[in-house]
Amino acid sequence: xxxxxxxxxxxxxxxxxxxxxxxxxxxxxxxxxxxxxxxxxxxxxxxxxxxxxxxxxxxxxxxxxxxxxxxxxxxxxxxxxxxxxxxxxxxxxxxxxxxxxxxxxxxxxxxxxxxxxxxxxxxxxxxxxxxxxxxxxxxxxxxxxxxxxxxxxxxxxxxxxxxxxxxxxxxxxxxxxxxxxxxxxxxxxxxxxxxxxxxxxxxxxxxxxxxxxxxxxxxxxxxxxxxxxxxxxxxxxxxxxxxxxxxxxxxxxxxxxxxxxxxxxxxxxxxxxxxxxxxxxxxxxxxxxxxxxxxxxxxxxxxxxxxxxxxxxxxxxxxxxxxxxxxxxxxxxxxxxxxxxxxxxxxxxxxxxxxxxxxxxxxxxxxxxxxxxxxxxxxxxxxxxxxxxxxxxxxxxxxxxxxxxxxxxxxxxxxxxxxxxxxxxxxxxxxxxxxxxxxxxxxxxxxxxxxxxxxxxxxxxxxxxxxxxxxxxxxxxxxxxxxxxxxxxxxxxxxxxxxxxxxxxxxxxxxxxxxxxxxxxxxxxxxxxxxxxxxxxxxxxxxxxxxxxxxxxxxxxxxxxxxxxxxxxx
Numbered sequence: 001x002x003x004x005x006x007x008x009x010x011x012x013x014x015x016x017x018x019x020x021x022x023x024x025x026x027x028x029x030x031x032x033x034x035x036x037x038x039x040x041x042x043x044x045x046x047x048x049x050x051x052x053x054x055x056x057x058x059x060x061x062x063x064x065x066x067x068x069x070x071x072x073x074x075x076x077x078x079x080x081x082x083x084x085x086x087x088x089x090x091x092x093x094x095x096x097x098x099x100x101x102x103x104x105x106x107x108x109x110x111x112x113x114x115x116x117x118x119x120x121x122x123x124x125x126x127x128x129x130x131x132x133x134x135x136x137x138x139x140x141x142x143x144x145x146x147x148x149x150x151x152x153x154x155x156x157x158x159x160x161x162x163x164x165x166x167x168x169x170x171x172x173x174x175x176x177x178x179x180x181x182x183x184x185x186x187x188x189x190x191x192x193x194x195x196x197x198x199x200x201x202x203x204x205x206x207x208x209x210x211x212x213x214x215x216x217x218x219x220x221x222x223x224x225x226x227x228x229x230x231x232x233x234x235x236x237x238x239x240x241x242x243x244x245x246x247x248x249x250x251x252x253x254x255x256x257x258x259x260x261x262x263x264x265x266x267x268x269x270x271x272x273x274x275x276x277x278x279x280x281x282x283x284x285x286x287x288x289x290x291x292x293x294x295x296x297x298x299x300x301x302x303x304x305x306x307x308x309x310x311x312x313x314x315x316x317x318x319x320x321x322x323x324x325x326x327x328x329x330x331x332x333x334x335x336x337x338x339x340x341x342x343x344x345x346x347x348x349x350x351x352x353x354x355x356x357x358x359x360x361x362x363x364x365x366x367x368x369x370x371x372x373x374x375x376x377x378x379x380x381x382x383x384x385x386x387x388x389x390x391x392x393x394x395x396x397x398x399x400x401x402x403x404x405x406x407x408x409x410x411x412x413x414x415x416x417x418x419x420x421x422x423x424x425x426x427x428x429x430x431x432x433x434x435x436x437x438x439x440x441x442x443x444x445x446x447x448x449x450x451x452x453x454x455x456x457x458x459x460x461x462x463x464x465x466x467x468x469x470x471x472x473x474x475x476x477x478x479x480x481x482x483x484x485x486x487x488x489x490x491x492x493x494x495x496x497x498x499x500x501x502x503x504x505x506x507x508x509x510x511x512x513x514x515x516x517x518x519x520x521x522x523x524x525x526x527x528x529x530x531x532x533x534x535x536x537x538x539x540x541x542x543x544x545x546x547x548x549x550x551x552x553x554x555x556x557x558x559x560x561x562x563x564x565x566x567x568x569x570x
Contacts, residue, residue: 006403006404007401007403008391008392008393008401008403008404008450008454009390009391009392009401012385012390012454013452013453013454014376014384014385014453014454014455015387015454017373017375017376017384017453017454018242018243018387019243022242022243022387023387025238025239025242025387026238027207027231027234027235027238027388027415028207028234028238029207030207030230030234031101031102031203031205031206031207031209031211031230032097032098032101032211032230032233032234032269033065033098033099033101033102033203033205034203035234035273036098036272036273037062039272039273039274039275040058040061040062040272040275041058041062043058043248043275044057044058044059044062045057045058045059046058046248046249046275047249047277048060048061048272048277048278049061049091049094049277049278049280050251050277050278050279050280050296051090051091051161051162051279051280052162054161054162054163056091056161058275061094061095061272064091064095065094065095065098065099065102066099066102066200067095067192067195067196068092068095068096068098068099068192068195069099069100069102069103069195069200070195070196070197070198070200071099071154071191071192071194071195071198072096072099072100072103072105072130072195073103073195073198073200074191074194074195074198075130075152075154075186075191075194076129076130076151076152077100077103077105077130078103078104078105079103079104079105079204079205080104080105080106080210081103081105081106081129081130082105082106082108082126082127082128082213083096083100083105083106083107083108083128083129083130083131083132084108084109084110084122084123084126084128084130084131084132084150085097085100085107085108085109085110085132085133086109086110086111086112086114086119086131086132086133086134086137086259087112087132087133087134087137087156087258088112088134088136088158088257088258088282088283089254089257089258089263089268089280089281089282090134090156090158090160090161090280090282091160091161091280092134092156092160092161092188093258093268093280094268094272094278094280096132097109097212097258097268097269101205101211101230102200102203103200103201103203104203104204104205104209106210106211106212106213107211107212107213108122108123108126108128108212108213108225109212109213109214109215109258109259109264110122110215110259111215111257111259111476111534112133112134112136112137112257112259113136113137113140113534113535113536114534115140115533115534115535116140116141116143116144117144118223118534119137119140119141119144120141120144120147120148121223122215122223123148123149123150124148124149125225125422125423126213126225126422126423127149128148128149128150129149129150129151129152130150130151130152130153130154131145131148131150131152131153131154132153132154132156133153133154133155133156134155134156134157134158135155135156135157135158135174135178135179136158138153138155138179138185141153145184145185150184151184152184152186153184153185153186154186154187154188154191155179155185155186155187155188156188157170157171157174157179157188158170158282159171160188205230206230207229207230207231207234208229208230208231209229209230210227210228210229210419211228211229211230211233212228212233212264213225213226213227213228213422214226214228214259214260214261214264214363215259215363216261216362216363216364216477224421224422224424224427225421225422225423225424226261226363226364226418226421226422227418227419227420227421227422228261228366228418228419229419231415232366232415232416232417232418232419233265233269233366235366235388235414235415235416236265236266236365236366236367236368236416237265237266237269237270237273238388239368239371239386239387239388239389239416240266240270240367240368240371240386241270241274242386242387243373244326244327244357245326246274246276246299246300246326246327248274248275248276249275249276249277250274250276250277250299250300250326251276251277251278251279251296251297251298251299251300252267252270252271252274252276252277252278252279252298252299252300252301252302253267253279253281253292253293253296253298253300253301254267254268254278254279254280254281254284255267255281255284255301255302255303255304255307256284256302256303256304256332260332260363260477261363261366261367262302262331262332262361262367262368263302265366265367266302266329266331266367266368267302271300276299276300277296279292279296279298286307286310286311287310287314289307289310289311289314290314290316290317290320293320294320297324298324298325299324299325299326300325300326300327300328301325301328301329302329302331303329303330303331304330304331304332304333304467305330305332305333305334305335305336305339306467306507306508308330308335308339308343308356309336309339311343311346312339312342312343312346317346318346318349318350320346320350321350321351322346322347322350322351322352323350323351323352323353325347325352325354326354327354327357328343328347328352328354328355328356328357329356329357329358329359330343330356330357330358331358331359331360331361331367331368332467333467334360334382334458335356335358337379337380340356340358340379340380341379343356344356354374355374355377356372357371357372357373357383358371358372358377358381358382358383359371359372359382359383360382360383360410360444360446360456360458362444363418364417364418364431364442365412365416365417365418365442365444366416366418367416368386369385369386369389369391369412369414369416369444370382370383370384370385370386370389370391370456371383371384371386372384376453376454376455378451378455380457381455381456381457382448382456382457382458383455383456384453384454384455384456385412385414385454385456386414386416388414388415388416389412389413389414389416390412390413390414390439391410391411391412391450391454391456392410392411392412392413392441393406393407393408393409393410393411393448393449393450394408394409394411394443395408395409396408396409396447399433402449404449404450404451404452405449405450405451405452406449407447407448407449407459408447408448408449409443409444409445409446409447410444410446410447410448410456410458411433411441411442411443411444412441412442412444413439413440413441413442417432417440417442418432418442420432431443446458447459464479464480464481464499464558466478466479466480466500466508466510467507467508468500468507468508468509468510468536476534476536476537478500478508478510478536478537480497480498480499480500480510480558482533482537483498483510483512483529483533483537483539484496484497484498484512486528486529486532486533487512487514487525487528487529487539489528490521490524490525490528492516492517492518492521492524493514493515493516493521493525494514494515494516494517495514495515495547495548495556496512496513496514496515497512497513497514497548497556497558497561498510498511498512498513498539499511499513499558499561499562499565500562500565501540501541501565503540509539509540509541510537510538510539510540511539511540511541511542511543511565512525512539512541512542512543513543513545513548513561514542514543514544514545515544515545515546515547515548516544519544521542521544522542522543522544523542525539525542526538526539526542548561549561
């Protein structure tokens, strides 16, 4: 037998930190819809959703899901159909997600404000015949639906679940989003009427079938559809809640929109499986954090470093009572150690008995691949691999597994590894490698190392990911390579590098540095990008340099530009 001494993926030293009960946890052999029913059918009066000033019970949630499934069936949705969903965090999103799963269809979840050209691409790539969108997306797509494969478009107002007077007021304020029904476009009220009395088939979806397609830029910056199965989503949730204390009817606040897997799985689906009250906020405002937490008696929060930094700056935050908090998570990107320290100090002084939970992950791993626990949390680390995951650190050049404390690319295997990118086997093969034992290893593009205890530290990235909040409050991932590719198409641009820069609210914006053959080209570059990219990817600033800084290997030194760029906020 081969001696694998000092190989972390074989010795798995992190397993000593898990309880015996966690080691026995199993993945539910059900669909998302079936498991939601299993977890909550005995508690019809418990509150499932908090939305503004309304309360939706689990009993009512199941009624709404069935109504939605009937309407979708009336629109022609059948097993294995891929339905594109472009919505913020509103109750109707939850209804649609589980109704599609109930029918055995697949939810193709996209950024609802991505721009007409990009939305058309998302829809046509999967050949969706049905598009479910909120009124904001409708305003964008009104003149572009005929450029898609869509036969029926269901439009939902964010005020749909509110009382009639509130809905009328919202519609009056949002006149530009007013919906005109047609042979293609259907409003929610008409949709419900269409499905009334419709007989539904029995659920026939299997645990390993596709449930969701969600989008990531991957390592190249080109949008790719990540295939998420019922099983892989269940596996993410089971691992996420292991070793975390919680009780039914505690409250979790959704901070991020549902087109991001971290939010979709951990803040929209997970709390419902736990029997929580799920606080849906369609337009999260970070400066209202105290109001949200106090008004809705929030227990659990999963957010991002940029938002946690804002919390630390809020007036009178030091007087906030945090004794109610359960698990408090920072994900999406690495959090600065000083921010982590300040948050833990703030929560402790506010009466919390918990510390910040961190981790690393990616859409291709459903969400988190690692997590910290109080008994194995080291500042600056991203914790240990989740209970069902395995981890390797490999040499970037050779692909050989490294030992403890040796820096290389982090790779993961386990039940949360995606099936692949939708209809893109080449890109799938670039990121998932199968070893001699038949194990599929996903290469994250993150560089780091593992200690002898199995604790992981990230030291850099092979990919350069930016997190940005656009003017509508949506948090988006920005891949600089994609912006660079667009700018490079300009004849006057010789070289380009895009890096991130923080604005006054500490949300990263893209900034382009270029070498150009023409003077005064800055505005032309922005105009070029505005025509070819979603608004949130358009560079906030463009700077012309005589040359771009280089590393000793001759590559563009984007870290030097990041240092130059961080001197002032925008």
